[in-house]
Amino acid sequence: MSSRGHIDARAPVLVVGAGPVGLCAAIDLAQHGVKVLVLDQDDSLSEGSRAICFAKRTLEILDRLGVGEQAVARGVVWNTGKVFLRDRLLYQFDLLPEPGHHRPAFINLQQYLMEQLLVERLKMLPGAELRWRHRVTGLAPRADGVTVEVETPAGLEHFDCDYVVACDGARSPLRHLLGLESRGQVFRDRFLIADVRMQADFPPERWFWFDPPFHPGQSVLLHRQADNVWRIDFQLGWDADPERERQSENVLPRIRTMLGPDRPFTLEWVSVYTFQCRRMDRFAHGRVLFAGDAAHQVSPFGARGANSGIQDADNLAWKLCAVLRGEAPPALLESYDAERVPAADENILHSTRSTDFITPKSDASRALRDATLQLAEFFPFARRLVNSGRLSLPSVYRDSPLNTADDAAFGQDACGPGAPAADAPVDTRDGRSWLIDEVGGRFDLLYFAGADGVPDALRERFEALRRQPVPVETTVISARGMRPDVGRYFEDIDGLFAARYDAAPGSAWLLRPDQHVCARWRRFDPDRVRAAQRRALALPALETVT
Amino acid sequence: MKLRLEPNLDAPDDFYQALVDLHRDLDAAQTLLVNARLILLLANHIGDGGVLREALRLARDPAAGAPAPARS
Numbered sequence: 018m019s020s021r022g023h024i025d026a027r028a029p030v031l032v033v034g035a036g037p038v039g040l041c042a043a044i045d046l047a048q049h050g051v052k053v054l055v056l057d058q059d060d061s062l063s064e065g066s067r068a069i070c071f072a073k074r075t076l077e078i079l080d081r082l083g084v085g086e087q088a089v090a091r092g093v094v095w096n097t098g099k100v101f102l103r104d105r106l107l108y109q110f111d112l113l114p115e116p117g118h119h120r121p122a123f124i125n126l127q128q129y130l131m132e133q134l135l136v137e138r139l140k141m142l143p144g145a146e147l148r149w150r151h152r153v154t155g156l157a158p159r160a161d162g163v164t165v166e167v168e169t170p171a172g173l174e175h176f177d178c179d180y181v182v183a184c185d186g187a188r189s190p191l192r193h194l195l196g197l198e199s200r201g202q203v204f205r206d207r208f209l210i211a212d213v214r215m216q217a218d219f220p221p222e223r224w225f226w227f228d229p230p231f232h233p234g235q236s237v238l239l240h241r242q243a244d245n246v247w248r249i250d251f252q253l254g255w256d257a258d259p260e261r262e263r264q265s266e267n268v269l270p271r272i273r274t275m276l277g278p279d280r281p282f283t284l285e286w287v288s289v290y291t292f293q294c295r296r297m298d299r300f301a302h303g304r305v306l307f308a309g310d311a312a313h314q315v316s317p318f319g320a321r322g323a324n325s326g327i328q329d330a331d332n333l334a335w336k337l338c339a340v341l342r343g344e345a346p347p348a349l350l351e352s353y354d355a356e357r358v359p360a361a362d363e364n365i366l367h368s369t370r371s372t373d374f375i376t377p378k379s380d381a382s383r384a385l386r387d388a389t390l391q392l393a394e395f396f397p398f399a400r401r402l403v404n405s406g407r408l409s410l411p412s413v414y415r416d417s418p419l420n421t422a423d424d425a426a427f428g429q430d431a432c433g434p435g436a437p438a439a440d441a442p443v444d445t446r447d448g449r450s451w452l453i454d455e456v457g458g459r460f461d462l463l464y465f466a467g468a469d470g471v472p473d474a475l476r477e478r479f480e481a482l483r484r485q486p487v488p489v490e491t492t493v494i495s496a497r498g499m500r501p502d503v504g505r506y507f508e509d510i511d512g513l514f515a516a517r518y519d520a521a522p523g524s525a526w527l528l529r530p531d532q533h534v535c536a537r538w539r540r541f542d543p544d545r546v547r548a549a550q551r552r553a554l555a556l557p558a559l560e561t562v563t
Numbered sequence: 564m565k566l567r568l569e570p571n572l573d574a575p576d577d578f579y580q581a582l583v584d585l586h587r588d589l590d591a592a593q594t595l596l597v598n599a600r601l602i603l604l605l606a607n608h609i610g611d612g613g614v615l616r617e618a619l620r621l622a623r624d625p626a627a628g629a630p631a632p633a634r635s
Contacts, residue, residue: 380592380595381595381599384592384595384596384598384599385599385602385603387596387599388596388599388600388602388603389599389603391596391600392600392603392604396607398607399603399607402603
């Protein structure tokens with residue numbers, strides 16, 4: 018494409034792709050006050066349910082983005098999964114066995130309904146704009162920005178921006194425009210996916226069958242979605258003819274066999290798919306940053322596609338914002354790779370293992386799988402080996418360069434550097450709330466006060482942290498019954514904060530704007546907090562003044 | 564824990580016969596399944612990941628576990 022000439026529109030950030038990932042990135046940026054323009058080549062929301070399972074961590078991110086409540090209200094809440102072998106229940110699992118979390122393990126919500134909520138939210142934000150029927154046809158990154166050539170209903174236009182966030186899906190035209198590849202493994206299996214509308218009183222659970230009587234020799238997955246729509250996934254095998262299987266005269270009998278002859282239903286959407294587990298070598302390419310399926314792809318078993326993509330957006334948005342504001346050097350964006358590439362590998366690993374279990378690739382692999390299922394019927398140990406999808410949990414950025422290493426001991430399972438903040442019910446000055454809903458969008462310091470409350474000297478230090486150019490907002494958390502007289506305090510009403518963080522009087526945690534912990538201490542020291550914050554912003558360490 | 568490679572079976576001949584008998588009258592596919600179930604049962608009993616990894620390695624390549632030849 019031609020060099021910089023006429024520019025039709027300019028924005029600090031251009032997001033390409035108005036799917037869940039692009040919309041979340043755009044909302045996050047706009048909430049931080051960054052002007053953002055979202056382009057999508059289609060003319061409306063996606064068709065068919067596509068991504069349906071949104072995990073607890075994603076719901077927490079959606080809460081921060083202002084749509085969590087609507088998503089949960091609109092979606093179907095579920096915590097239980099059941100695994101069947103033939104016509105028998107093998108076992109069931111509860112994904113959120115302990116109380117004291119605001120959000121459930123999962124909700125099911127069709128992708129188009131999620132996108133609709135996100136689009137409505139984006140439209141409420143000043144500085145954000147969404148344009149449909151805009152297809153990117155050229156990309157010219159420079160040292161100081163990117164010029165993007167776009168085919169629009171009004172003809173060819175040129176947009177200029179500081180950064181491009183490419184959320185343009187598994188086939189990612191932007192990836193191709195830059196001559197980049199996403200590499201990995203194609204799985205030799207085909208699946209029929211059907212959205213069925215019906216009245217049924219099955220509980221809202223994930224049901225997975227191995228070798229069911231209504232579909233012998235293959236697997237089937239059933240999920241309830243909003244508005245009495247049900248998702249059914251039939252494994253077909255590699256030899257199935259996708260064109261033939263997609264025809265309703267072939268789909269309808271399969272569903273009728275499963276549901277029984279007396280249950281009326283209508284077919285809403287049907288698709289036959291194969292899948293891949295693959296990723297790009299790096300997601301950050303100078304001023305073009307890839308997120309979601311464009312950067313990495315997994316099989317659908319485990320709900321790791323949209324969930325990991327939204328976590329990409331969560332990871333990237335605050336960093337882009339800090340760089341654009343001049344609060345952090347561009348090097349901060351390298352940590353997007355350092356944190357999200359291992360997260361993608363973790364998802365690909367789990368997804369590949371699930372796929373190998375569901376679709377064994379050799380006689381030996383099939384025998385081991387069948388033996389596991391046979392044993393699982395009688396012995397709990399074998400149930401731990403059954404893999405119908407290890408469901409999405411947030412990645413912990415354990416080895417992130419943005420973390421500050423512990424200088425004191427904390428319990429092994431306690432929420433620590435790299436982990437998303439664990440939730441806990443709290444009582445605030447304004448009533449009951451959840452810790453996770455009270456942090457994020459800025460650097461937060463959580464300080465656990467003992468029986469002696471908060472000394473005056475500390476209050477001044479908290480205040481000084483709050484007045485920094487990049488503020489750190491301190492929240493004092495105290496055991497039940499103690500209400501220190503400081504600006505922001507929460508009471509740990511059920512003691513779950515103390516338990517989940519291994520808190521002792523005087524302990525402190527620094528949280529990044531994406532709610533991930535980046536440092537913790539047994540003793541609060543403002544200089545260490547500042548040093549940890551600088552590290553989390555990829556700023557060089559200050560020389561120690563002696 | 565280390566994988567035990569010195570003789571450890573309390574009645575080796577009895578065990579071997581029982582193992583062969585286990586497969587009597589089974590076709591190849593059934594035998595594969597029975598072996599798989601046996602491996603899974605024993606693996607869970609052992610539990611220790613290091614021991615299991617060492618056993619997997621030696622099952623594929625027994626020579627990898629042979630003691631180094633003595634220097635003369």
